[in-house]
Amino acid sequence: MPTTAELMVSNLSVQFGGLKAVNEVSFSLQPQTLAGLIGPNGAGKTTIFNALTGLCPVSGGEISFGDQRLTNQPPHTIARCGVARTFQNIRLFKNLTVLDNLRIAYHKNRQYSLLCSLFRSPRYWREEEQITARAKEALELVGLATKAEHLAGSLPYGEQRRVEIARALMLSPKLLLLDEPAAGMNPQETLTLLELIRRLRNELKITILLIEHDMKLVMNLCERLFVLDYGHLIATGDPKAIQSNRRVVEAYLGGTGA
Amino acid sequence: MVKPRLTGLIKIILLLCIYGVVRLLESRGLLLPYHVQVLSLCCINVILVVSLNLINGFTGQFSIGHAGFLAIGAYLSAFLTVKMHVPFLAAILCGGLLAGLAGLAVGLPALRLRGDYLAIATLGFGEIIRVIILNMEAVGGAKGFSGIPKYTTFGIAYLTAIITVVVIRNFVHSDYGRACLAVREDEIAAESLGVNSTYFKVLAFALGAFFAGTAGALFSHYLQYMAPTPSQIGFVKSIDILIMLVLGGLGSLTGSVIAAVVLTIIPELLRGFAEYRMIIYPILLIVVMLYLPAGLMAGRELSLDSLARLCKGVKSSAHYS
Amino acid sequence: MTLLEVEGLTVHYGVIQALKGISFRVEQGEIFTILGSNGAGKTTTLKALSGLVPKSGGRVFFEGRDITTAPSHTLPALGLVHVPEGRRIFAGLTVADNLLLGAYHRRDKAGIKEDLESVYELFPRLAERRKQDAGSLSGGEQQMLAMGRGLLSRPRLLLLDEPSMGLAPVLVEEIFRFIQEINRRGTTILLVEQNAHLALEIAHKACVLETGRVALSGAAREVAADGRIQEIYLGAG
Amino acid sequence: AQGDVIKIGLISSLTGAVSTYGQSVRNAVTMAVDDINAAGGINGRQINLVILDDKGDGTEAAQAARRLIDRENVALILGPVITPCVMAVAPIAQAAKVPMLTPTGTGDEITSIGDYIFRGAYKDSFQGRIMAQFAAVNLGLTEAAIIYDVANDYSVGLRNAFKATFEELGGKIVAEESYSTGDTDFSAQLTALAMRNPQALFIPDYYSTAGPILMQARLMGMDAIMLGVDGWDSPDLSALAGGFEEGGYIVNHYSADVDSPVTQEFIARYTAAYGQAPDALAALGYDGALIVAKALEAAGSTEPEALKQALGTVKGIDGVTGTINMDPEGTPIKSAVILQSTGGKWELVDQVDPSGR
Amino acid sequence: MSWHIAALQQLVNGLALGSVYALIALGYTMVYGIIKLINFAHGEIYMLGAYFGFYALTLLNLSLLPAMLLSMAAAALVGVLLERVAYRPLRNSPRISVLITAIGASLLFQSTAQLVFGASFKPFPQAMPFRRIQLGPVFITNRQLLIFGVAVLLMILLHVLVTYTKFGKAMRAVARDKEAALLMGINVDRIISATFALGSALAATAGILVGMYYNRIDPYMGMMPGLKAFVAAVLGGIGMVPGAVLGGLLMGVAENLVVTLGSSTLRDAVAFAVLIVVLLFRPTGLLGKKGIEKV
Numbered sequence A: 001m002p003t004t005a006e007l008m009v010s011n012l013s014v015q016f017g018g019l020k021a022v023n024e025v026s027f028s029l030q031p032q033t034l035a036g037l038i039g040p041n042g043a044g045k046t047t048i049f050n051a052l053t054g055l056c057p058v059s060g061g062e063i064s065f066g067d068q069r070l071t072n073q074p075p076h077t078i079a080r081c082g083v084a085r086t087f088q089n090i091r092l093f094k095n096l097t098v099l100d101n102l103r104i105a106y107h108k109n110r111q112y113s114l115l116c117s118l119f120r121s122p123r124y125w126r127e128e129e130q131i132t133a134r135a136k137e138a139l140e141l142v143g144l145a146t147k148a149e150h151l152a153g154s155l156p157y158g159e160q161r162r163v164e165i166a167r168a169l170m171l172s173p174k175l176l177l178l179d180e181p182a183a184g185m186n187p188q189e190t191l192t193l194l195e196l197i198r199r200l201r202n203e204l205k206i207t208i209l210l211i212e213h214d215m216k217l218v219m220n221l222c223e224r225l226f227v228l229d230y231g232h233l234i235a236t237g238d239p240k241a242i243q244s245n246r247r248v249v250e251a252y253l254g255g256t257g258a
Numbered sequence B: 001m002v003k004p005r006l007t008g009l010i011k012i013i014l015l016l017c018i019y020g021v022v023r024l025l026e027s028r029g030l031l032l033p034y035h036v037q038v039l040s041l042c043c044i045n046v047i048l049v050v051s052l053n054l055i056n057g058f059t060g061q062f063s064i065g066h067a068g069f070l071a072i073g074a075y076l077s078a079f080l081t082v083k084m085h086v087p088f089l090a091a092i093l094c095g096g097l098l099a100g101l102a103g104l105a106v107g108l109p110a111l112r113l114r115g116d117y118l119a120i121a122t123l124g125f126g127e128i129i130r131v132i133i134l135n136m137e138a139v140g141g142a143k144g145f146s147g148i149p150k151y152t153t154f155g156i157a158y159l160t161a162i163i164t165v166v167v168i169r170n171f172v173h174s175d176y177g178r179a180c181l182a183v184r185e186d187e188i189a190a191e192s193l194g195v196n197s198t199y200f201k202v203l204a205f206a207l208g209a210f211f212a213g214t215a216g217a218l219f220s221h222y223l224q225y226m227a228p229t230p231s232q233i234g235f236v237k238s239i240d241i242l243i244m245l246v247l248g249g250l251g252s253l254t255g256s257v258i259a260a261v262v263l264t265i266i267p268e269l270l271r272g273f274a275e276y277r278m279i280i281y282p283i284l285l286i287v288v289m290l291y292l293p294a295g296l297m298a299g300r301e302l303s304l305d306s307l308a309r310l311c312k313g314v315k316s317s318a319h320y321s
Numbered sequence C: 001m002t003l004l005e006v007e008g009l010t011v012h013y014g015v016i017q018a019l020k021g022i023s024f025r026v027e028q029g030e031i032f033t034i035l036g037s038n039g040a041g042k043t044t045t046l047k048a049l050s051g052l053v054p055k056s057g058g059r060v061f062f063e064g065r066d067i068t069t070a071p072s073h074t075l076p077a078l079g080l081v082h083v084p085e086g087r088r089i090f091a092g093l094t095v096a097d098n099l100l101l102g103a104y105h106r107r108d109k110a111g112i113k114e115d116l117e118s119v120y121e122l123f124p125r126l127a128e129r130r131k132q133d134a135g136s137l138s139g140g141e142q143q144m145l146a147m148g149r150g151l152l153s154r155p156r157l158l159l160l161d162e163p164s165m166g167l168a169p170v171l172v173e174e175i176f177r178f179i180q181e182i183n184r185r186g187t188t189i190l191l192v193e194q195n196a197h198l199a200l201e202i203a204h205k206a207c208v209l210e211t212g213r214v215a216l217s218g219a220a221r222e223v224a225a226d227g228r229i230q231e232i233y234l235g236a237g
Numbered sequence D: 001a002q003g004d005v006i007k008i009g010l011i012s013s014l015t016g017a018v019s020t021y022g023q024s025v026r027n028a029v030t031m032a033v034d035d036i037n038a039a040g041g042i043n044g045r046q047i048n049l050v051i052l053d054d055k056g057d058g059t060e061a062a063q064a065a066r067r068l069i070d071r072e073n074v075a076l077i078l079g080p081v082i083t084p085c086v087m088a089v090a091p092i093a094q095a096a097k098v099p100m101l102t103p104t105g106t107g108d109e110i111t112s113i114g115d116y117i118f119r120g121a122y123k124d125s126f127q128g129r130i131m132a133q134f135a136a137v138n139l140g141l142t143e144a145a146i147i148y149d150v151a152n153d154y155s156v157g158l159r160n161a162f163k164a165t166f167e168e169l170g171g172k173i174v175a176e177e178s179y180s181t182g183d184t185d186f187s188a189q190l191t192a193l194a195m196r197n198p199q200a201l202f203i204p205d206y207y208s209t210a211g212p213i214l215m216q217a218r219l220m221g222m223d224a225i226m227l228g229v230d231g232w233d234s235p236d237l238s239a240l241a242g243g244f245e246e247g248g249y250i251v252n253h254y255s256a257d258v259d260s261p262v263t264q265e266f267i268a269r270y271t272a273a274y275g276q277a278p279d280a281l282a283a284l285g286y287d288g289a290l291i292v293a294k295a296l297e298a299a300g301s302t303e304p305e306a307l308k309q310a311l312g313t314v315k316g317i318d319g320v321t322g323t324i325n326m327d328p329e330g331t332p333i334k335s336a337v338i339l340q341s342t343g344g345k346w347e348l349v350d351q352v353d354p355s356g357r
Numbered sequence E: 001m002s003w004h005i006a007a008l009q010q011l012v013n014g015l016a017l018g019s020v021y022a023l024i025a026l027g028y029t030m031v032y033g034i035i036k037l038i039n040f041a042h043g044e045i046y047m048l049g050a051y052f053g054f055y056a057l058t059l060l061n062l063s064l065l066p067a068m069l070l071s072m073a074a075a076a077l078v079g080v081l082l083e084r085v086a087y088r089p090l091r092n093s094p095r096i097s098v099l100i101t102a103i104g105a106s107l108l109f110q111s112t113a114q115l116v117f118g119a120s121f122k123p124f125p126q127a128m129p130f131r132r133i134q135l136g137p138v139f140i141t142n143r144q145l146l147i148f149g150v151a152v153l154l155m156i157l158l159h160v161l162v163t164y165t166k167f168g169k170a171m172r173a174v175a176r177d178k179e180a181a182l183l184m185g186i187n188v189d190r191i192i193s194a195t196f197a198l199g200s201a202l203a204a205t206a207g208i209l210v211g212m213y214y215n216r217i218d219p220y221m222g223m224m225p226g227l228k229a230f231v232a233a234v235l236g237g238i239g240m241v242p243g244a245v246l247g248g249l250l251m252g253v254a255e256n257l258v259v260t261l262g263s264s265t266l267r268d269a270v271a272f273a274v275l276i277v278v279l280l281f282r283p284t285g286l287l288g289k290k291g292i293e294k295v
């Protein structure tokens, strides 16, 4: 289903003790945009993701998604609003199979009741079949259909990243947040990933916001960039504009940037 | 793979056969009341271990106060049958329900506490229950609760154990169970996938406690006497259950069943060795743990499929040799 | 002079064979880089060298001495120091304590002090934060700390596993500058990198791993010029 | 094989936290059985003793009982030692109609479980009443305090009986504190008790706990008269109490001053055999075996009904703990003595006729 | 005695009892700190320490200090062996498996001790004269003072050891990341052994002092205090040296206060309830740091 909801972040602040990791950041994201969030290490990028997904308390400002207010909602509620994410340090359920990792993520769409599950009503069987089918579809999409029965933790790093993306897709999200999806991948793999992300946006019509240090990927993929430094949003714009922004070059890109 | 319907049928037949064989041997005098008694205890322990597995093994909470739930079920049901003349089945249900409620209450600290801190809180909870019972004159206090009718037969214990295992298996293999697994594996990831970890922790505690309560009800009407001692309803019992759970393998239901049965029978076999019994038993425990650190079943399940495969394997290897 | 010699190294994880007999040599004073895609066995190679995973076959010589079965904790004293993947700094200890733990095996107080100062000189940012909890450092700072900690062992051979992973472009440049600087000061370096571009730029020699085997090796410049490498690792396809 | 031996089961706590009591009983019973067998057995038949451990746990004791009854086909069960085990075993023995005699179980309700259940010790109510009477009447006390183990049925039972009788006789329990089995620090309770300055302190528990309580109380400066029970009877009491049992009174079955050669000989032989002097539980264990032997002899068979009959009627057994006459109700009629510790020895101060109960 | 003097006296008693818990909890916390293992056998090493001391005092006729040193050495040896045989092989296994071997070891020590030393309660030799010290309206015994003093002294020593010495830093490094510690040239096995030796020696010290204090030892004496000390360590924040002492003292005072307030029968229940409530407000104990989990 195409997304029409718009992400609005206004004056978002996150504080850890004395440290203001995110400082009065405001931005908005039009539906079906493919946007990037970049900035030096420790700039607060992941923290913004955490605030968006309810994993860390917001100390000021507002986050809304469509007509839903996400500020300081518990993570599972936010997930139910259609916001899915991946993690910088992969957080797969390592001891479970790839398939189970995905099936878990169908949770919010599950219809049958506790009693149905305890006594295995026909409805249970029907829906379980459906869930498995959905999971296989998602795996197909990221090109891992053959790995369904593998333990998630046993896969190579790059594949784990893709499983994590597939798992996020099981939520049928409207907004997908990807935290450094290309980290630890070689250029070839990065390229495949780039194609995948682009396809996801085009086929599923979802909004994607990603954090990435690989400038090649960011510049090729994103339509819009937000640059963060020391918790402040220092620049917004399309890749071209950002690349030539002197502040961004100084703080982040350096001499060879891109 | 064998078809689910078919395996279901095979399993039911197998379970009935086991019951039939026990009954037959009993009537032929090959199984003495003593043996049947031990088997009943095995069933009660199966319920306890499997229900703890739901909390510790599948949901990843660290509870060492399971005997507290057993105590609630045991005493409440005994009180109901002895003092209120409530029918046994209703008493079992009431015991389970009150224990389940207590499980809800214990589930709450589980929301804030992790790992060893939770363990201590559950241990504390178990001891609080025990001390309260110790001070309750209505159920005999330190004297213990005697005169409980012997309602628990092997049949009832066996049936309850089967129901427990089946229900918990069904739970675990549903979306609910997967949500619990997710909470166990990585709470943050689970939350971000829309799993309300609070709800599932409390649910696991409540459900686990419910079954422990029913086991308690069976237990008091099996022993006909309850005493508020650590080894019967206190931390010693909780640890016994935990040992069975870990030895069977966290997260494996068949492992729990096997370990509960084996560890109920072993002390029985060793009983004649007097003081040496308590030296042999811990050595066995340590050795098994050293060689099978993830437990007998190591998170796997023994299923008809795997058995069939095993048989085939044996057959085919026999064929080639 | 050959500093490190690896002969037919194999490693198993259970039944999976992660390294299928790899051999290479690292000469004194050079930067040697190992490239390869995910799961090729780069990390495993370094771990096997420093004894973190048991070797199932092959031999390893360091300065002519057979260290195939030497326990991990004896290697820093010999001069073989491993800065692991993912930094692995000790959170909860201060920056200074982390650095000093690098010198754990050393007894020469004066020498340690001297090296400490030179690390602070190399990474002034660590000097600013010497009393800070290492866990609170940013990714780049943690990487510097990990390298600084390695340097305090006075390595003759420094094994670096993906030092640029997850770092912002400016920091990546900086880290690579540091690697060259360390090398210039006389430390031989065995570098595992995903960022093949930069790695090949600063390395003298290189080898490419593919699913546990050496697929290609030679002078860095030659390796960089190889067509296949161009395609896979430099994204020139 | 039934003809030439008589099989008797003993259930005792050989392991676990109360094993010290269980082992005393086991040692004494083994000694008694050996004695009987050496003297030609019972009506020419040797006794075969099957010993099973119950770890001090009711579930285990029940299991052991079933095994003795079903698999070993014992004629009779001796034991168990502690009340929670006794209570778990009694319904089984009763249902199977296998006579059972616990040498040490004191809980009042034990013998009311059925007509096959017997004991060799005092009832808690009997002993508690004797001590209360002695305190109120002989010592003329009007105020007393109690410290007892809430988790131990023996202690609770004695406390209840003492309290009831003492109050009946016009005395007042000015303070009461409790602790749990396994506790070692009683300073809090004792401080609270000391605040009330009681004339006497009743400590109904075994020597192992009474000893430390006595010491801690005295060191705290408490000068109340210390009142005890048969559980205090152990050569180790004095060392555990740091000698502070001096001046205290206990109820006991027998007195080393007045008693028979049987007692003296038992103490000597037990000490020689096990390297430690017997405590009250050993004495009771020995007598339990004697009662059983006498009953078997009187019944002339191992037939349950006859045996039960005999157990309820055997009289004049010359035991270590005095002369024992069994009662069909299941509790022996035994005389009690009141002893006082003077100069490190327990001396007889009063003798209570069993009819005094 | 008036009510408030009694309360004050209870406070002193509570501190003394708390010192006992603290003394045992220190060893618990050391071992936990390094390998995150609830060493269930710690209470039994405390028991063995008491017995070693007992035999050193009676059979070998040593005086207190040498007996103590001997017992500490013997307990350290037992601790090191225990780690070697039952814990080290499981270092990479699930934590709960090690917990089970620890429980197994605890049962084994209990029953072996019962077999070797006898099941009976043994009066502990009184190697120190008894004295009562009046502090205004309340009093304290010299033994209470000794236990309190030793607990506080050991806490300070251990704290210094862990925070400032090279050994302490190595310990903390091993606790954080064993693999990385190896790469620093730290002999992880040896550091862990040394920690067990230290923790066990601490347990032995506690065993002797407490044995002397209560004048009674038996093979099961480690069970309850072991459990309580563990609770105390958790209350204070397990793994933290000062936390063990704080937790111990607090437990002791709380227990005694409950008695003063007139419900000795519910003492243990109230103590546990207090613990749970404290944990609800401070989920990692009083001094425990909240583990920052960076997502």
Ligand SMILES: Nc1ncnc2c1ncn2[C@@H]1O[C@H](COP(=O)(O)OP(=O)(O)OP(=O)(O)O)[C@@H](O)[C@H]1O
Residues within 6 Å of the ligand: A016, A019, A021, A039, A040, A041, A042, A043, A044, A045, A046, A047, A048, A088, C136, C137, C138, C139, C140, C166, E292, E293, E294, E295
């Ligand atoms: N849970 C936390 N507690 C305390 N400080 C935190 C926490 N999470 C993040 N921080 C701090 O907030 C700042 C921003 O961190 P964040 O992880 O958002 O950076 P980032 O932009 O994602 O960097 P990187 O590119 O290295 O991932 C850092 O200084 C970090 O140390």
Ligand SMILES: Nc1ncnc2c1ncn2[C@@H]1O[C@H](COP(=O)(O)OP(=O)(O)OP(=O)(O)O)[C@@H](O)[C@H]1O
Residues within 6 Å of the ligand: A154, A155, A156, A157, A158, A184, C013, C016, C018, C036, C037, C038, C039, C040, C041, C042, C043, C044, C045, C194
């Ligand atoms: N602990 C382990 N258990 C089982 N297999 C492992 C383990 N560690 C690594 N492997 C497997 O060994 C192979 C080599 O892994 P290694 O970590 O050495 O790769 P790498 O080249 O460092 O990859 P990356 O670029 O992702 O760091 C992979 O297939 C991996 O899945």
Ligand SMILES: [Mg+2]
Residues within 6 Å of the ligand: A045, A046, A047, A088
């Ligand atoms: Mg980040």
Ligand SMILES: [Mg+2]
Residues within 6 Å of the ligand: C042, C043, C044, C085
């Ligand atoms: Mg790697």
